[in-house]
Amino acid sequence: MASEADGTTDQQHQTAPAAPPAGRGSIDPAWLPADGLIPALIDGREVFGDARRACTDPYTGEVFAHAAESGPEDVDRAIAAARRTFDDASWRGLHATARADVLDRMAEIITAESARLAALETMDTGKGYFSALHNDAYEAAQALRYAASALRTHTSDVHRGNYPPGLIPGGPELVVVRLDDPVGVVAELLPWNGPLMTGSQRIAMALAAGCSIVVKPPVDAVVSAVEIGRIALRAGVPAGVLNVVLGRGATVGEALVTDPRIDLISLTGGVETGKRVMAAAAANLTPVHLELGGKSPAVVFADADLDAAAQWITIGAFSNQGEVCVAGTRVLIQDTVYDEVVDRIGQATAALPLGDPFDPDVFIGPLIHAEHAASVRGYIDRAVARGDAGVAAQGSLTAGLPDTFVPATLLRDVKPGSEVEQSEIFGPVLGASSFATEQEAFLRANGTSFGLAGAVFTGDASRAWRAATALDCGEVYVNTYYVGAINGGRGEPRRQSGFSRTGFEAYTRKKSITFNFG
Incomplete structure (x- = not known):
């Protein structure tokens, strides 16, 4: 039986000290999971489950935590939560300025806790701490600030419409408004090489657009996605809008990309994974965004x-x-x-x-x-x-x-x-x-x-x-x-290398509304 905890009350999320570690020996033990467990986040709650997967430091070879392995029921609940919160407009229905304020609060938390987040990223992936702090954590916060700014300043496209003059002489007075609607429920599949930065960028844009999200980080780097989810709850994102499920692509990933309740699949990963995702998504004609490999x-x-x-x-x-x-x-x-x-x-x-x-x-x-x-x-x-x-x-x-x-x-x-x-x-x-x-x-x-x-x-x-x-x-x-x-x-x-729109509009779709004022 899976166990759950309120994701908004975890005591390990106190603001990190301003001074970053000068070396491995100065890592604050409070930055590590107090119970050694990393949960999935489903509908605003931390779900631990029965299965575990070791999180291993690539430098020391030591297991520093164990991550939950989500099962089919967990994936179903996560999608259901995202679907419910999108359909009831608990997030997308908020005023754009209110959503932007939440994104700015997420950026503030990431900035305040950048030392802790960078240290966890380094332990999880082997990435250099200096780079994780000054690039990845910095860009993660900047992504949220950019998304908040885009949300506050975004405008719609308005133009005149015209009937063929020979069909209706004089014609009606038409005005066409094109809106950027949120695409809906997003399955976000993240890579292991920069999950803090890439995850924040993708999640920031999807949240700005008004989407609800189910995130699946790779099995080799799960910590940052869970941390982003916890920060979102603390900043005011409603429970169920951002969910994080943990596990293998063959089980958790497959369940996500084949579910008809998913409106968009966004993958950052390898070419072969991209091909498998496209094939699986074809059954429901689910749109897919792919950012894949390179040989630049x-x-x-x-x-x-x-x-x-x-x-x-x-x-x-x-x-x-x-x-x-x-x-x-x-x-x-x-x-x-x-x-x-x-x-x-x-x-x-x-x-x-x-x-x-x-x-x-x-x-x-x-x-x-x-x-x-x-x-x-x-x-x-x-x-x-x-x-x-x-x-x-x-x-x-x-x-x-x-x-x-x-x-x-x-x-x-x-x-x-x-x-x-x-x-x-x-x-x-x-x-x-x-x-x-x-x-x-x-x-x-x-x-x-x-x-x-x-x-x-x-x-x-x-x-x-x-x-x-x-x-x-x-x-x-x-x-x-x-x-x-x-x-x-x-x-x-x-x-x-794939095909993917970028930025705020990547998580929107156009809606055209025509008014007749004639």
């Missing part, structure tokens, strides 16, 4: 600032251990400066320190688990064994590090069409190739099945524009990598 290119021309390019490319390839969908995992370098740029990137790559992600000097932490690390190493080994690439530079593994670590690796002279060029590795591996002409660079950059992001480095503004328009992807960075404020300005993916 960075194109470096000889007229670029080569030092800056090397720095940005290193950041773009190896941030978060390369476990980023938009990571710049391919670098295409003009042949006249190829060796020079490879050498500069190689020096930076070899110098990236590995170790405890709570150490502020560490850049490369552990991957999510040992099986994934073994998969990443397999790509490197096969590329070298087949002659598809050579190792130009690689970081050094310190003795005693667990098998979840893969050092940052720069491969050079990557062969066109090879596995290491075409496949998303999702780890700290960057492949370098040369080109002679613009046309060759653009053809090679677009020569994979992905279309998520890309970058160009050049000192020529006209060339930058040509490259930006030629790259077939949803986001292009010019003389930089990654965008600073992604809450509302993300591009839409192409090809096997």
Whole structure:
């Protein structure tokens, strides 16, 4: 029999101290689940159930908590709660300003407790604490603030309508209003590589639109989604509007995406998962948004600032251990400066320190688990064994590090069409190739099945524009990598990177209302 508790009274959610940890030893024990259990959140209550799954720190290998495993009845109750709260308009029926105020309160709580949330994210995923604090927790709060602002300032489209003059001479006086209705009940399927930031962004936009939501985090990283759900309750989101169910995709995920009460499925994940979700959603013709994998290119021309390019490319390839969908995992370098740029990137790559992600000097932490690390190493080994690439530079593994670590690796002279060029590795591996002409660079950059992001480095503004328009992807960075404020300005993916609207409107659908004033 599942046990429940009121999700709004959990005492572990006191505001965290302002000072972040200087290392693993300074983690406040109060930040961890007091009873060692992480519940699902269903209809405003914490549901623990009988089944448990261990939450393991990728660096220490220690189990720091056990998460509930939701069963079919839990999923049914979560969907029912979301359906009820949407249909009775307990959230979407509130004035836009009132909903925006709640989103702002969520942002305030995340900001006040960013040290705690970042520490939990690091323990759950292996992400560097410095990045989790200054990027993920920061962007999580910014997403909610952006959504609140969008909600307060959003306007409808109003225009005149016209009948064909030959049909009704003079015609009626028509005014057409187009509204953005909330799409309804959303099944939000989150990734494991950045659940705090990505989860907050998706949930913020869905709540702003007026949707009710059932969130399923991945089994390997459940903590942040539960924390966001708890924060939503504390901030004033009505019980049942935001629910979090925990468990495997084959059971919990399957139950979600095949339920006819779901109005939209939103997935951030891998290509194969996206295909399975689309196939399952087809039975009910449920709309699907997919943000999937990437194999993003960075194109470096000889007229670029080569030092800056090397720095940005290193950041773009190896941030978060390369476990980023938009990571710049391919670098295409003009042949006249190829060796020079490879050498500069190689020096930076070899110098990236590995170790405890709570150490502020560490850049490369552990991957999510040992099986994934073994998969990443397999790509490197096969590329070298087949002659598809050579190792130009690689970081050094310190003795005693667990098998979840893969050092940052720069491969050079990557062969066109090879596995290491075409496949998303999702780890700290960057492949370098040369080109002679613009046309060759653009053809090679677009020569994979992905279309998520890309970058160009050049000192020529006209060339930058040509490259930006030629790259077939949803986001292009010019003389930089990654965008600073992604809450509302993300591009839409192409090809096997998926298809997804972005921002507030991703969780709405248009309604047209025509008035006759004639």
